[in-house]
Amino acid sequence: MSLDISPENCSYRGEGNVGLVISLKKEEKVLKLIKQENGSVVVNHEESFFKELENQVKIVENVMKPLLGNAFVNTPVIVHLQKDEIKMINGMVDKFRPGSRQHKSVKEEDCHVFMLPDYCSLPPHMKMFPSFGPVISIEIKPKQGFVLSDNDSSLSPNSYSTCRFCLMQGYKMRRGVISSRSAYCPTDLFSGCSLRMLHALKMLLKSPQNNFRMFKDQKLVYSEEKKEDLNKLLSDFFDSEKKSSYSDMLCNLVIKALLEPFEEGSYKFLVHLLNKISQRCANSNPCEENEFCHKLPRGCVLERILNVQSLDTMELTKLYPLYRKIIVNSEQSSDYVGCISRYSIPSHVGENLKQSNESDYHFASRKVWEFLVALTMKDCSIMLAFKKVLNCGLKLRNQNVISDDYGNSYLMSIAIADLDIKHISKVEKLYKERPFLLESCA
Structure with a gap:
């Protein structure tokens, strides 16, 4: 596949760890390029690295698509870049990279990388419809959207009702990672209550941290590091008589998109697990209505993400002994979690108890596998793109278009990104971090 890897065609979009x-x-x-620690002496053999990329493709195809549905998941394509192209990219992005990320970089050598659709653009099939104005795209990292409803009583008195994101805010404050706490709470966003969801989005706008970014025609215009007047930024997007603040109009448009039910593509629905979780956190926004009167529409992007997140319904103190059983009793392989393949969904997925035809070792492997998959969904990104539709009487499929409260219609696309399944060592890391995390709410 021939790609134009040049300073004129390439631009820095962002990076993670x-x-x-x-x-x-x-x-x-x-393009998603893998970074390494600067000065690292680790040698990546091209053949083994290419195999790992192929394995990740298998995970997307055989695990993520069945759990999330085809409507929101794109399979990455593997492409080859030459050393000179990597060198050009490094030189081009250097001035845009935040200082906190520059301890890692992409090694300047021939390598294979992932290529995915640019979710800041509308998909090709939507471009046939008449539209005008800029494309506004949003990236949201929603984080864990629930609190377990049957928490371990051995935890601190407040921890049972405090979600992980809010605990992490206190933890990061104590370590000096952030200067102020965000009032965003993921349980508000996942609540299905429009008032709580509106509050959540407003708090993300107020304190984006690493959880919210907005792009305009593929250019970053709003983030933690770059905050501009949203009403000015959005004036040519809404292009209508101002009936309320454009930031509020954007939030309401995003809420409608997040709650839009998608029927395309089947997915595994774990209803018995969803019944064990709560969308109430000690820091969530109060709602005057009964908390059980709202729920996420079946098939919407938030419900599908929450569905997979809910695979993690076992307290870490109970999961850790199962993890140790795997570590002690098996040879570690990147292809397996205990005795379960990383590349397929195990039997009895989502069952809390050991099944009659499961050995102790299979049960331990399954629960750790579920934990790692759920952990991936707690760190995924929701990518949304919108463009205003010309009012010419065309009828579009509901999945392609939504309307605001003033009768204006918008083309809409939604995707779930950042679907790399976490390494098994994450269990150890989170277990050791847990006591310090709980101190933040003491």
């Missing part, structure tokens, strides 16, 4: 993301303007694609 593992990957650096570059957008290709002409192709409307993004």
Whole structure:
């Protein structure tokens, strides 16, 4: 596949702890390049690295798509980049990278990388419809959207009702990672209550941290590091007589998109697990109505993410002995979690108790596998893109278009990104972090 890897066509899109993301303007694609610690002496053998990328493709196809549905998940394509192209990319992005990320970089050598659609653009099939104005795209990292409803009584008195995100805010404050706490609470966003969801989005706008970014025609215009006047930024997007603040109009549009039920593509629905969780956190926004009167529509993107997050319904203190059983009694392989393949959904997935035809070792492997998959969904990104539709009487499928409270219609696309399944060592890391995390709410 021939790609235009040039300074004119490439731009820095962002990065996480593992990957650096570059957008290709002409192709409307993004490349995800893997970073390493600067000065690392670890040698990545191209053959084994290529196999790991192929394995990740298998995980998306055989695990993520069945659990989330085809409507929101795209399978990455593996492409090859030459050393000179990597060198050009590194030189081009260097001035845009935050200082906190520069301890890692992409090694300047021939390598394979992932290519995915640019979720800051509308998909090709939507471009046939008449539209105007800029494309506004939103990236939200929603985080864990629930609190267990049957928490371990051995935890601190307040921890049972405090979600992980809010605990982490206190933890980061104590460590000096952040200067102020965010009032965003994921349980509000996942509540299905429009008032609580509106509050959640407003708090993300107030304190985006690493959880909210907005793009305009593929260019970053709003984030933790770059805050501008939203009413000015959105004036040509809404292009209508101002009946309320444009930021409020954007929040309400995002809420409608997040609650839009998608029927396309079947997915595994874990209703018995969803019954064990609560959308109430000590820091969540109060709602005057009964908390049980709201629920996420079946098939919407939030419900599907929460559905997979809910695979983690076992307290870490109970999961850790199962993890130790795996570590002690098996040879570690990147292809397996205990005796369960990383590349397929195990039998009895989502069952809390050991089944009659499961050995103790299989049960331990399954619960750790479920934990790692759920952990991936707690760190995923929701990507939304909108563009205003010309009012010309065309009838579009509901999945392609939504309307605001003033009768204006917008093309809409939604995708779930950042679907790399976490390494098994994450269990150990989170277990050791747990006491310090609980101190933050003491």
